[in-house]
Amino acid sequence: MKYPDFRFRPKQQVLTDEQLEAIHSATLEILESVGIKITHGEAKALLHDAGAKVDGDMVKIPAWMVEDAIRKAPPRVVLGNRKGERTVNLEGDKTFFGPSLDCMEYLNPDTNERRPFRLEDCRTTSRVADALPYYDWVMTINVANDVSEKVADRYIAKQVLTNTKKPYVFCCNNKESLRDIYEMALLICGGEDKFQQAPLIAQFTQPIAPLVHYDSSVDKLMFCAEKGIPLIYYSSVMCGGTAPMTYAGALAQGSAESLSGLVIAQLVKPGASFVYGSFTTIIDMKTTIHSYAAPEMSLMTAAMTQMAQRYQLPFFGSAGCADAKFPDAQAAAEAAISCFSSFLIGSNLIHDSGWLDHGTVASPAYMVLVHEIIEMIDHYMTGIDIDEEHLAVETIRKTGPGAQYLTNPHTFKHCRKAWYSDLFERKTWDAWLGEGSVVFDERLREKTLKLMQHEPEPLASDMLTELENMQKKWK
Known part of the structure; x- marks a missing residue:
């Protein structure tokens, strides 16, 4: 046979695809309806010219601008x-x-x-x-x-x-x-x-x-x-301090803060790392x-x-x-x-x-x-x-029941792959x-x-x- x-790499997930989309949607809603506070004149001008709504030091970034910045950024x-x-x-x-x-x-x-x-x-x-x-x-x-x-x-x-x-x-x-x-x-x-x-x-x-x-x-x-x-x-x-006490709320806010920086970076230079x-x-x-x-x-x-x-x-x-x-x-x-x-x-x-x-x-x-x-x-x-x-089926077959593997050539071949501290x-x-x-x-x-x-x-x-x-x- x-x-x-x-080889399977161990993996975990803590969110379903539906939960990921819910956080993403909340992130876009925060940026579009709440906005970010920014006093930097040049950055505000860039955002305004690209389609963001600028009102004094408050900037609201539409969802399409965020999605566009994500597409432009290198993976x-x-x-x-x-x-x-x-x-x-x-x-x-x-x-x-x-x-x-x-x-x-x-x-x-x-x-x-x-x-x-x-x-x-x-x-x-x-x-x-x-x-x-x-x-x-x-x-x-x-x-x-x-x-x-x-x-x-x-x-x-x-x-x-x-x-x-x-x-x-x-x-x-x-x-x-x-x-x-x-x-x-x-x-x-x-x-x-x-x-x-x-x-x-x-x-x-x-x-x-x-x-x-x-x-x-x-x-x-x-x-x-x-x-x-x-x-x-x-x-x-x-x-509970600088973000909602709920974990999902903190994740959505943190994501919005990072992605708003991504938008600015991609406006300065599309494809910026x-x-x-x-x-x-x-x-x-x-x-x-x-x-x-x-x-x-x-x-x-x-x-x-x-x-x-x-x-x-x-x-x-x-x-x-x-x-x-x-x-x-x-x-x-x-x-x-x-x-x-x-x-x-x-x-x-x-x-x-x-x-x-x-x-x-x-x-x-x-x-x-x-x-x-x-x-x-x-x-x-x-x-x-x-x-x-x-x-190692053949090794098991050749060794047979009741024997030992300590001196087996197969053991010598693989024993150094174990982790030692x-x-x-x-x-x-x-x-x-x-x-x-x-x-x-x-x-x-x-x-x-x-x-x-x-x-x-x-x-x-x-x-x-x-x-x-x-x-x-x-x-």
């Missing part, structure tokens, strides 16, 4: 590494995880000391991310408490671009700092043509929930569309925090992923983050459910991996722990090979005692400190010199 040769966005290799292909249900490298505070993995984040800490987190293969890209929010906030975004970008070769998603203060970071990327890529072939950077900017587009964000949106810089336009909504999304989670009514690990966040991220797949737009998601204060059992459980959900639903560009305490603490140790979880789930997602070799241990109790009784926290600490010594591939000396010259001009 010949068996079929195929695939590619990011490249320092070498010009196209390593992150955002389309369909392909998943790519990236750690957020900086935050307001830093958790020292050696001492568990928590303190304000410094520029040097970004060098550390960049190198740890560079060393971990299941992190495909990296992200920063431009925080360094020992550098002026007016230029911290550029200093942070320079640290990242010199300490990892991976694609880089960044936030920045304004269009001027965006231009400076873009120029650094052009230098490293070797010019505009090579940058367009494999963009090293992508810009993250966002509207303010509910339904407000502020001038600086629109400036950056339009600059990215003009220059061909991949743009993530991603609102952040809290059920755009990544859709919204961080939809709850406000914890007991603590008033914006939860980074509630199961509702994972559920709504999955729903937004399905909306992106319906629109054939790349999606920006969140997973691998925690409300826990340390990389402990709570943090591991919170990361596991969000990462597993994101893999199963097929989120594309997944950020915030490695953040603790509802998005206030960067932790190298937690980056390492989440990477282990990602690697484990990635192995699960490969599915099960079904063909004559893997069904150097962080999670499977020893017997006696073996564990005999090897020093090293508990998980200590194993995580030792692995993290070792990864912190990783030396990334350096930039050419002339590039480093030119980056230093650029830095002298930042004011």
Whole structure:
């Protein structure tokens, strides 16, 4: 008998097709009848001339304009590494995880000391991310408490671009700092043509929930569309805080906020690279925090992923983050459910991996722990090979009842395909005692400190010199 040769990728859905259409219809209704608030003069003129209704700072976008923008946007966005290799292909249900490298505070993995984040800490987190293969890209929010906030975004970008070769998603203060970071990327890529072939950077900017587009964000949106810089336009909504308490209402509002940015981008330049999304989670009514690990966040991220797949737009998601204060059992459980959900639903560009305490603490140790979880789930997602070799009927026939497979050539051929960890241990109790009784926290600490010594591939000396010259001009 010949068996079929195929592999099924595990998959989940949280919305039916009818529910997706209902959210889409509500999204269009919000944009058409409620509208968005926008004060940016040039963007308002673009929208008015294209057919939107502009009344002061309120803009109502007809459904046909939204649908037209969705059709014009590319279904695939590619990011490249320092070498010009196209390593992150955002389309369909392909998943790519990236750690957020900086935050307001830093958790020292050696001492568990928590303190304000410094520029040097970004060098550390960049190198740890560079060393971990299941992190495909990296992200920063431009925080360094020992550098002026007016230029911290550029200093942070320079640290990242010199300490990892991976694609880089960044936030920045304004269009001027965006231009400076873009120029650094052009230098490293070797010019505009090579940058367009494999963009090293992508810009993250966002509207303010509910339904407000502020001038600086629109400036950056339009600059990215003009220059061909991949743009993530991603609102952040809290059920019961900045959006309806009901999940469907929050999804519709978040979708409207992101798609209104898409309309502007496509008016600036049809075909501009755009990544859709919204961080939809709850406000914890007991603590008033914006939860980074509630199961509702994972559920709504999955729903937004399905909306992106319906629109054939790349999606920006969140997973691998925690409300826990340390990389402990709570943090591991919170990361596991969000990462597993994101893999199963097929989120594309997944950020915030490695953040603790509802998005206030960067932790190298937690980056390492989440990477282990990602690697484990990635192995699960490969599915099960079904063909004559893997069904092994002939091997079973030759071995026969009552025999063993430990020394069987078939076992030798396939045993290395199993997943093994150097962080999670499977020893017997006696073996564990005999090897020093090293508990998980200590194993995580030792692995993290070792990864912190990783030396990334350096930039050419002339590039480093030119980056230093650029830095002298930042004011």
